[in-house]
Amino acid sequence: MTTETHQASQGRNHITGKYSDIFKYTNKVLDLIEKEDISQEEAAWITKETVNNFRDHVNPGFLAYRKSVTLDGQFAAVEWKDSGPNCFMDVNGKEYIDCLGGFGIYNVGHRHPKVVKAVTNQLNRQALHSQDLLDPLRAILAKIVADITPGDLKYAFFANSGTETVEAALKLAKMYSNRTTFIATTRAFHGKSLGSLSGTAKGVFRKPFLPMIPGFKHVHFGDIEMMRKTMEACAMVGEEVAGVLVEPIQGEGGVILPPDGYLKQLRELCDEFGALLIFDEVQTGMGRTGKMFCCEHYDVVPDIMCLAKAFGGGIMPAGAVIATEEVFKSFFPNPFMHTTTFGGNPLACAAAIATFNVLIEENLPARAAELGDYMMKGLREAAVGYEDKVLEIRGKGLLIGIEFATDEIGYEVSKGLFDNGVLVAGTLINAKTIRIEPPLTITYEQADRVIAEFRAVLGTISLS
The missing domain is CATH 3.90.1150.10 (Aspartate Aminotransferase, domain 1)
Incomplete structure (x- = not known):
């Protein structure tokens, strides 16, 4: 018996009771994960365990x-x-x-070799960062995002999901404007955390958790006159709008395209009333609609843009919120006003950098x-x-x-x-x-x- 084998054996002697059963179970699962191919018997076991554990746990x-x-x-x-x-x-x-693509995460395909390689190479070097020293890939990815997005969008905050990017966008808008009113649209989907859920429009998701974050109003998607009247009414009662949150094309709402001219008119309304235009491109971005970003079809640049889903190349969970310097500078004095442990981690950044490379190359x-x-x-x-x-x-x-x-x-x-x-x-x-x-x-x-x-x-x- 080698020293390593003996040490492992000795180390397992303390595993008793329920821990012994869990240890055996995890070993079996790890062995299955390692296999390239599995037997019919193993497939049946996996199916049984999956159904039973979904039901029970x-x-x-x-x-x-x-x-x-x-x-x-x-x-x-x-x-x-x-x-x-x-x-x-x-x-x-x-x-x-x-033809579902993980609800839009596989824009560059499943397991694109260049994305897998970038993540593997980074994993071999360092998986996560210390949170204290400056991490290079986050800075490099932020430059890439600034360069590739339209208009003067410049500063990026990285997160793990689309919901998180919407949360960050709402906080940015509040800090910048010192206003608390937001307008979203019917059929909208922006996530399910309390802030993003306040923008989401489907009642079945909202009712059990009411009241939502105060200050949210909804108007019909595509109805620019209703939007104008709502913004006018908000201004008249001293509840000026901080931001309008909208998907350029509504994905979860049923793939609803905006009427001709709607997004441009929305941009003009926001400028008129001093509100920020926030585009949720979590599903429509990263090449999905035939442009790198959907807003480019309509020649409209938002003040804040949310990205996720395909941002991590179908390999890593990753998202970004990017804003103009004028808006983002609200976070400059205290960069710890909004942070995340895992957002912008080296593996996610490596995946996103490779994803942009592939989107352009192919x-x-x-x-x-x-x-x-x-x-x-x-x-x-x-x-x-x-x-x-x-x-x-x-x-x-x-x-x-x-x-x-x-x-x-x-x-x-x-x-x-x-x-x-x-x-x-x-x-x-x-x-x-x-x-x-x-x-x-x-x-x-x-x-x-x-x-x-x-x-x-x-x-x-x-x-x-």
Whole structure:
């Protein structure tokens, strides 16, 4: 017995009782994680453990919601590994074309080699930083974000998620303006922490946690006159607006595009009333809609922009809020007014730097525009003759929404596509509008298969 083996054996002698069982369990799981391929017996064990533990320790509601779980829970599609840039496999080896993309995180594809390499190289050097010395990748990424975003957006704060970037944006706007009123829009989704949830518009998420953060008002998305009247009314009663929070294209709300001229008029209104324009590009940014940032389609520059989802290249959770110097300088006197332990960590920054490199090198925003046009044309042609089921197919780039006559039809189409190896999802736990949001690297052959499966599934759906 070697010294190391003896020490390990001696070190495990203290493991007794429940710790012994947990230690054996974790060893089994770590062994499975290490394997390239698993057996049928192992796949069955993983499936059983996944379903049972979701039911007993995560949230049984997920089992009721997922279309990948049978009613009796005896079978579930359990995700196990990526399969090329645009697909993944379940534990039983079934491959799915990913047209959900983790709700928009896989813009550069699954496990892009350049992003994986950057993160691995940084991991081999240092995973997290001391929090005291200056960390170089955060500074370098901030410059890249400043250079690539439109207008005079200049200073960045890094976070772990889109929700966190919205929180930071709200605090920036409050500090800058010394105002407390915000306007968001109906159907908006900005996150579920109390600050971001105050901007989110779906009642089912809000009601259990009322009252929200004070000062939030909602107006209809796309209604510029309602926005003007609300801002006028706020000014008249001494509750001037600090900021208007809006998605350039509403993603979770059902892939809702703004009316012509709306965002420019919004910019003019904010300037007139001294309010900040905050664009939530968490889902629409990073090339998704056919430009690097969605606001570039409309030639509008916000005062604050929120980024996340695809910002970490589908490898690391990462997000950023970027603002003009005029706005961000509110944080200069005391940079500890808003901080985060893990936001802007070296691994996340390495992933984001590599992601921008890939988006530029592979011209993925332009590819999103091209493939988006191709897929929308094909999907619309596939829906011909099914106008009683499909109300509209809309979108920009590879952010596409398909709206059905009822939620039930949308769910059946989603389930049918899933059964045939295409993953899609509804918006805001509702299948009346489903999202087609694949990696920007999706091939024409895969797009054709998605279109063909959509046509075939529509033919099997009964309205009765």
